[in-house]
Structures are given as C-alpha cells and as structure tokens.
Amino acid sequence: MTASLLTLDVRPILRNGGEPFPEIMKAVAKLESGQGLRLLATFKPVPLFSVMQKKGYAHCEKELGKGDWEIVFKPEGAAAPEPAAAVARPGQDDASAWPAPSHSLDNRGMMPPEPMVITLETLENMTPGEVLEGLYDRDPLLLYPELQTRGHQAHCEKTGASEYRVLIRCGSAS
Amino acid sequence: MSIGSKVSRWTMVHFGCAITALLAAEVLLVAGYADPLAGLRAPATLAGVHLITIGWLSLLMLGALYQFVPVITNTTLYSQRLPLYSLLAIAPGLVAMLAGFVALGGTPFLATVWLPIGGSLVLTGFVLGAINLAATLWRARPLPLPADFVAFSLVFLLLTGLIGLGFALAFALPRPPAFLLDLTGRGLSLHVAVGLGGWFTLTVMGVSYRLLSMFMLAPDEPRRSTYAALVLTVGGLTLLVAGGLAGLWGGMAVGWVEALGATLAGLGVICYLADIIEFYRARKRRQLELNSVTAAAALTLIALALVLAALAMAWGVLGRFAGAIGYLFVFGGLSGLGLSQLYKIVPFLTWLEVFGKRLGKGPVPRVQDLVNERRARPGFALYFAATVLASAALACAQPVLWKIAAALQLVATVLITIELWRARHPDPNTKSSLVRPPGMPSPPGKPKTPSPMAAAAATLASSPSHPIQGE
Numbered sequence: 001m002t003a004s005l006l007t008l009d010v011r012p013i014l015r016n017g018g019e020p021f022p023e024i025m026k027a028v029a030k031l032e033s034g035q036g037l038r039l040l041a042t043f044k045p046v047p048l049f050s051v052m053q054k055k056g057y058a059h060c061e062k063e064l065g066k067g068d069w070e071i072v073f074k075p076e077g078a079a080a081p082e083p084a085a086a087v088a089r090p091g092q093d094d095a096s097a098w099p100a101p102s103h104s105l106d107n108r109g110m111m112p113p114e115p116m117v118i119t120l121e122t123l124e125n126m127t128p129g130e131v132l133e134g135l136y137d138r139d140p141l142l143l144y145p146e147l148q149t150r151g152h153q154a155h156c157e158k159t160g161a162s163e164y165r166v167l168i169r170c171g172s173a174s
Numbered sequence: 175m176s177i178g179s180k181v182s183r184w185t186m187v188h189f190g191c192a193i194t195a196l197l198a199a200e201v202l203l204v205a206g207y208a209d210p211l212a213g214l215r216a217p218a219t220l221a222g223v224h225l226i227t228i229g230w231l232s233l234l235m236l237g238a239l240y241q242f243v244p245v246i247t248n249t250t251l252y253s254q255r256l257p258l259y260s261l262l263a264i265a266p267g268l269v270a271m272l273a274g275f276v277a278l279g280g281t282p283f284l285a286t287v288w289l290p291i292g293g294s295l296v297l298t299g300f301v302l303g304a305i306n307l308a309a310t311l312w313r314a315r316p317l318p319l320p321a322d323f324v325a326f327s328l329v330f331l332l333l334t335g336l337i338g339l340g341f342a343l344a345f346a347l348p349r350p351p352a353f354l355l356d357l358t359g360r361g362l363s364l365h366v367a368v369g370l371g372g373w374f375t376l377t378v379m380g381v382s383y384r385l386l387s388m389f390m391l392a393p394d395e396p397r398r399s400t401y402a403a404l405v406l407t408v409g410g411l412t413l414l415v416a417g418g419l420a421g422l423w424g425g426m427a428v429g430w431v432e433a434l435g436a437t438l439a440g441l442g443v444i445c446y447l448a449d450i451i452e453f454y455r456a457r458k459r460r461q462l463e464l465n466s467v468t469a470a471a472a473l474t475l476i477a478l479a480l481v482l483a484a485l486a487m488a489w490g491v492l493g494r495f496a497g498a499i500g501y502l503f504v505f506g507g508l509s510g511l512g513l514s515q516l517y518k519i520v521p522f523l524t525w526l527e528v529f530g531k532r533l534g535k536g537p538v539p540r541v542q543d544l545v546n547e548r549r550a551r552p553g554f555a556l557y558f559a560a561t562v563l564a565s566a567a568l569a570c571a572q573p574v575l576w577k578i579a580a581a582l583q584l585v586a587t588v589l590i591t592i593e594l595w596r597a598r599h600p601d602p603n604t605k606s607s608l609v610r611p612p613g614m615p616s617p618p619g620k621p622k623t624p625s626p627m628a629a630a631a632a633t634l635a636s637s638p639s640h641p642i643q644g645e
Binding site: 089090091109110111112113114116117119120121122123124137138139141142146149161162 | 245248249388389391393394395458459522525526530531533534535538540541
C-alpha cells in the first residue's frame with residue numbers, strides 16, 4: 001500500500017476564472033506527516049513547484065490529456081511508509097510515471113463479466129507501454145488476477161459513488 | 175507470488191459435499207427416518223437437522239466465504255490449504271455426530287460418546303475455517319461494511335459450535351457437571367438462535383449485499399439502513415446470548431432481555447430486506463436473471479418466516495409452530511437462497527476457470543451459455559412450492575401431505591443439482607451464442623490473430639479441472 005494521498009481538484013475553480021492558490025495552501029496545511037497531495041489542474045502549475053519545494057515537497061507531474069495535469073507532491077525523504085501488515089493489493093500499482101491513456105473504455109452498466117471480456121480484448125490490440133483508461137461500476141476485482149497473469153499493471157481509483165476509474169498499462173502483450 | 179487467485183481452490187469441493195448432505199437429509203425426511211412431526215428433539219430429527227445445518231448450510235457458507243471474502247476485501251485468502259484441513263475435520267466429525275445421534279435413539283451397537291468426538295472434530299474444523307477467514311479480514315482492514323457482517327458471523331459460528339459441544343458432553347459423560355445440565359435443559363433455543371440468526375443470517379447478509387448488487391448492477395454504497403442492519407442484528411443477538419446465559423447460569427429472570435434482543439435482531443433483518451428491495455428497485459439491469467428472481471422468492475420466505483415467528487411469539491404458540499416456521503426459514507429461505515445463488519456462482523467460477531485464459535484471444539462463450547434458464551426454471555419453481563407446502567403440512571400436522579411435499583422437494587433438489595452439474599462440466603468447445611451482446615462497443619485497434627502456438631497453449635492451459643471430482 002502506498003502512503004495516502006489527499007486529492008484536490010482545482011480545475012472547477014480555474015475554469016470559473018478563480019484563484020486556486022488559497023485552496024491549495026489550505027489543503028497543504030491539512031496534510032498529515034508523510035501524507036502527499038494529488039493536485040488536478042487545467043495547466044502545469046510551474047510556480048507552485050518552487051513554493052512546495054520550500055515546504056519540503058518533491059513533485060512528479062503527469063499530463064492527463066485535454067490540457068489537464070495531475071501533480072503528485074510527496075514529502076521529500078519520506079518514502080511511502082509501509083504498514084507492517086500491508087498486503088499487496090491488486091489494482092494498486094504505482095501509475096505516477098505512466099503515459100496518458102491512449103485508449104479509453106466505458107464499461108458502466110454492463111453485466112459482469114462483460115467489462116472483463118471487453119477490457120482484455122482491448123488490451124490484446126494495444127502495444128506494450130500504452131495505457132488504457134476504463135470506467136467501471138465497481139472495482140473490477142476479478143479482472144486483476146487475469147491482468148497480472150498477462151503481465152499488465154493496473155491502478156484503480158474511486159471517482160464517484162458507484163464509479164471506478166482504472167488505468168491499465170499494457171505489459172508484454174501475451 | 176501471485177496476487178489474487180480467481181477461484182478459491184476448495185470452494186467447489188465444499189459445494190459438492192454440501193449438496194450431497196442436502197440430498198442425504200432430504201432422503202432421510204422422505205424415508206420417514208427423520209420426522210419433524212414426531213418431535214424436534216427426537217434423536218433421528220436431530221440427525222437430520224445437523225446434516226442440514228452443518229453438512230449443507232455451513233459447508234456451503236464456508237465454501238462461498240473462501241471465494242468471496244477475498245473479493246469483498248480485495249485481498250487474497252490467508253491460506254489456500256486450510257480450507258481442506260477444515261473440511262477434513264468437519265466431514266468425518268459430522269458422520270461421527272450422526273452416529274452419536276443414532277446411538278441416542280437407542281441403537282445397541284453405537285455409543286453416545288460419538289457425539290462429543292464428532293462435535294469436537296466439527297468444532298475444530300470450524301475453528302480452522304474461522305481462523306483462515308479472520309486472518310484474511312484482519313489483513314484487509316479497514317473493512318468494507320459487508321465484510322463486517324462476515325466478521326461477526328464467524329464469532330457466532332464458534333459460539334454455536336461451543337454450545338453444541340456442551341450438549342454433546344452432557345449426553346455422553348457418565349456424570350456431567352451441573353452447568354452442562356443447565357445448558358442442556360434450557361440452552362436449545364440459544365443454540366438455534368445463535369446458529370440460524372448469527373452464523374447463517376449474518377453471512378447471508380454480508381455476501382448478498384455484494385453479490386446481489388453485482389448481478390443486478392445496483393448501486394451498493396452502504397446506506398444508513400445498512401449500518402442499522404449490522405448494529406441491530408449483532409446487538410440484538412448479543413443481548414439474546416447474554417440474557418440466555420444469565421438465565422441459564424445466573425438463575426436470573428431475564429426473559430425480557432431475550433425478547434428485546436430477538437426484537438432488535440428482527441428489526442435488523444427488516445433493515446437488510448429494505449436494502450435488498452432497494453437493490454431491486456434501483457437496479458440498472460431491468461431484466462432479472464433466474465438467480466435474482468429465485469433470490470427474491472427465498473428472501474420473501476425469510477420475511478414470511480420472521481413475521482410468522484413474531485405472531486406466534488405474540489400469541490404464545492411459538493412452541494407449537496416452531497417446527498413449521500423453522501422449516502420454512504431453513505429450507506424455503508436459507509436453502510432456497512443457497513441453491514439460487516449456486517446457480518449463478520457455479521457457472522461463473524467455472525467460466526473463469528475454463529475460459530479465463532482465452533479471454534480476448536478469440537471467441538469465448540458467455541457465462542449465460544453455460545446454463546439454460548428455461549430448463550432450470552421448473553426445478554426452482556417446484557422447490558419453492560414444495561417447501562411452502564411442507565411447512566404448511568407441518569403447521570397443520572398433516573402427515574400424508576407432509577410426505578408428498580417432502581418427496582416433491584427431493585425431486586426438485588435433484589433437478590437443480592443436475593443443472594448445477596451441467597454448469598460445472600461445460601464443453602470446453604462451447605460456442606458463444608452471441609459474438610457480441612447488443613450495445614457492446616467493438617474493441618478498438620486492429621484485430622490480432624494469435625499465433626497457432628499461442629492458441630494451442632491457451633486451449634491446453636484452459637483444460638478444465640473439476641474439483642468436485644477431486645483434482
């Protein structure tokens with residue numbers, strides 16, 4: 001398990017022409033020791049990087065497509081604290097260095113196991129290294145072992161009440 | 175190390191043993207050996223009851239939990255080998271217990287000492303199963319709400335086994351201690367309540383919250399009523415146990431505590447049923463599959479049994495109708511739900527095992543292609559009709575009607591078992607009835623033809639193994 005991240009989405013503020021800096025600082029003040037901040041913005045907030053660096057946070061950025069960016073700030077020198085009894089959780093691979101998704105699938109409203117079938121079919125036709133973004137009604141728990149067998153990596157996050165967004169990095173296409 | 179195993183290794187073996195026990199118990203009923211009309215405490219009836227509660231329901235639940243606890247908590251089962259050891263303790267233990275009950279009935283060549291021997295073995299098996307599931311849950315903290323139900327159900331499973339072992343010792347020891355005699359004199363209702371209410375009902379709640387919502391595409395975010403279901407059911411049962419034991423060993427008159435506990439637990443089940451009704455109402459999948467229709471029938475019978483029990487309690491006639499109401503709850507409700515969900519789980523897991531490796535690499539059949547709902551429907555319809563008829567015959571003390579209903583129920587169970595067997599043994603070359611269900615997007619990209627070598631390897635690798643026959 002990685003250290004917890006606090007997610008802050010300032011894209012609505014930016015789209016309304018607002019200034020997100022106070023919100024970001026409030027969020028930083030709320031961070032517990034060792035906790036990181038995941039920021040979603042409509043541009044690459046370069047000035048923020050030096051501000052955060054002074055506070056002792058390193059960053060890694062990722063373009064999400066459509067001009068949106070995801071920046072993860074992590075306390076420097078604080079490796080993700082591993083809880084003693086941590087179990088490797090399927091669907092929680094570190095996706096911070098993956099490229100933006102090249103394919104996307106909306107599997108919501110499909111009967112299990114259709115989402116799994118479609119996802120695996122799509123991956124068969126992708127090149128290793130490409131990323132597939134899939135939306136699901138629930139965490140696709142039975143999909144992960146199959147992905148693992150085929151050498152793909154997956155990162156799942158809950159994006160709504162009954163909505164999960166899973167990034168899958170195509171591995172050695174089996 | 176592999177993360178997450180798709181199919182728990184011994185689950186199908188548990189299911190196979192469980193159905194065997196169910197059929198054996200129904201044969202005993204039809205043959206007239208175990209006769210609920212002759213009295214619930216008759217040794218032959220007790221043998222039948224334990225064949226159902228330990229052999230059928232407990233093995234069914236354990237097998238299902240080994241598969242679903244890892245799925246509910248997104249982790250792996252603590253041990254894939256412990257379920258086998260647990261089963262190797264429970265199955266012979268149950269046979270020894272049955273021998274003990276037969277001895278209790280006065281069969282000359284058997285001794286009642288088999289009761290505590292068998293009971294100890296069964297309890298050992300339960301402990302092994304509970305340790306495995308508890309360790310799995312412990313590693314997966316913080317738990318999602320459905321898993322909390324399972325965590326509490328394991329406590330009640332062990333409590334039920336302990337009380338039962340107390341009875342067995344009281345029957346078998348030459349000079350049992352006074353506290354065991356007190357337990358035997360007044361603890362039967364406690365044993366039944368903790369087993370049926372704690373172990374079975376809580377497990378059914380936890381698993382069905384996840385399973386039914388998944389198969390009906392219903393939003394499964396916990397609601398306030400879900401928390402209420404957990405708190406009321408667990409709290410009510412705890413009160414019931416505390417009140418019962420205080421009455422047994424403390425000599426206190428705490429009848430009102432037990433009544434309050436039973437009422438709270440009943441309210442908890444009502445909250446659960448309200449949640450499930452909401453699943454049906456808010457489902458995205460409008461057309462219900464057979465397993466969802468039969469689950470609704472079974473849950474209706476559970477609700478009916480609860481209402482009847484409350485009415486009987488209010489009129490002070492619970493003792494007279496306990497057999498009929500218990501029959502409706504165990505056979506119509508719990509067993510009906512068990513059979514109806516097996517009809518979905520068995521093909522689903524079999525499909526994963528047999529076709530999982532081939533997914534995306536060419537046409538594979540759909541899960542629905544492994545079953546034929548139209549063929550299975552009469553068996554389920556007959557099953558529910560027969561259990562209702564049998565309960566009514568017990569309530570009205572009609573021996574002839576009871577015999578007919580029990581025979582019909584056996585026929586229905588055999589029909590359902592045949593369908594499950596067919597689903598478990600699909601032809602690996604089954605063709606998909608549909609290349610792509612309507613409304614499904616085509617996968618992007620250029621179709622790749624797998625190399626003949628890869629195709630051959632995939633076919634070889636997916637040769638089905640049949641745990642029911644032993645791997």
